[in-house]
């Protein structure tokens with residue numbers, strides 16, 4: 001009896017060891033925070049980098065924001081093959097204007113190989129990846145640097161500095177599913193007293209299968225609804241399936257997608273922002289709070305594969321680009337029934 005009991009214990013031990021091996025891996029945290037920066041004027045974009053060890057692979061499995069919407073208008077985490085600057089902090093906004101900053105040197109977030117890994121605004125909470133999913137960075141990834149960008153709303157009082165940023169949860173255990181982000185968006189203008197549709201679409205040309213799991217929308221104050229679709233062409237007419245839709249005035253966090261089925265080569269990804277301009281003046285897409293933005297972020301995973309080479313899907317927007325004149329020759333373009341969702 002005693003030996004049976006022992007055998008049983010050994011069996012339990014082996015089983016629990018197996019469970020440990022299969023289900024648990026060590027997760028560490030890296031604090032990617034602004035190094036006591038001083039936002040010395042309104043509408044300042046600042047960037048700070050980390051260099052990933054080029055000899056090791058890491059998988060990011062969670063993002064915990066450390067910021068407040070009273071201070072930060074938004075935060076973006078870029079993956080770069082080369083950072084925009086070798087400084088520890090630089091000014092990284094106002095792409096359109098050539099404003100010279102008096103305190104920080106100016107450059108873009110990435111010099112080369114730019115992709116969005118994470119985005120935060122309006123007090124969005126933490127984001128955890130689904131099981132077995134991680135963002136690969138380091139040795140076998142084009143992401144050799146992570147660059148944190150914070151858009152500060154207004155000038156700080158003298159002497160007050162800031163440490164906004166993100167706590168990155170990461171592991172060195174191999175995740176069989178790599179995460180990627182595709183950013184759909186537009187350029188363009190919104191005429192005064194007009195409801196405008198800002199639209200974009202891109203055909204997937206890579207021989208890969210992506211599994212969408214989260215989406216995030218971003219506009220400034222004129223955005224009413226932002227929607228993302230997958231479109232499949234057929235002789236009977238295009239089949240538009242909603243992946244996600246949101247009022248961008250709600251917290252701009254990553255939400256679970258409405259459509260989780262695989263998307264592959266030949267499928268078209270499309271996004272539309274409905275914008276309402278009540279002003280007497282035209283509003284353009286741009287980087288300041290007075291400008292607008294139209295963004296739909298799609299986060300997905302791929303199984304035993306690398307994420308898409310396509311990181312961005314942008315159109316020139318209104319008044320030059322609409323779905324009804326797009327090269328994909330769409331029919332059955334969806335109405336704006338989006339507000340009901």
Ligand SMILES: *[C@@H]1O[C@H](CO)[C@@H](O)[C@H](O)[C@H]1NC(C)=O
Pocket residue numbers: 031033066067068163164165
């Ligand atoms: C960010 O975290 C640090 C400590 O890790 C804290 O001192 C700081 O106040 C936090 N900042 C914000 C904006 O939450």
Ligand SMILES: *[C@@H]1O[C@H](CO)[C@@H](O)[C@H](O)[C@H]1NC(C)=O
Pocket residue numbers: 083084085086111
């Ligand atoms: C950063 O330094 C490296 C090595 O000195 C150099 O090759 C690179 O061009 C620099 N990058 C920028 C943005 O100045």
Ligand SMILES: *[C@@H]1O[C@H](CO)[C@@H](O)[C@H](O)[C@H]1NC(C)=O
Pocket residue numbers: 081112113114142
């Ligand atoms: C830019 O980055 C890509 C990888 O994202 C790399 O293949 C390419 O060689 C880089 N180009 C330059 C000029 O460094």
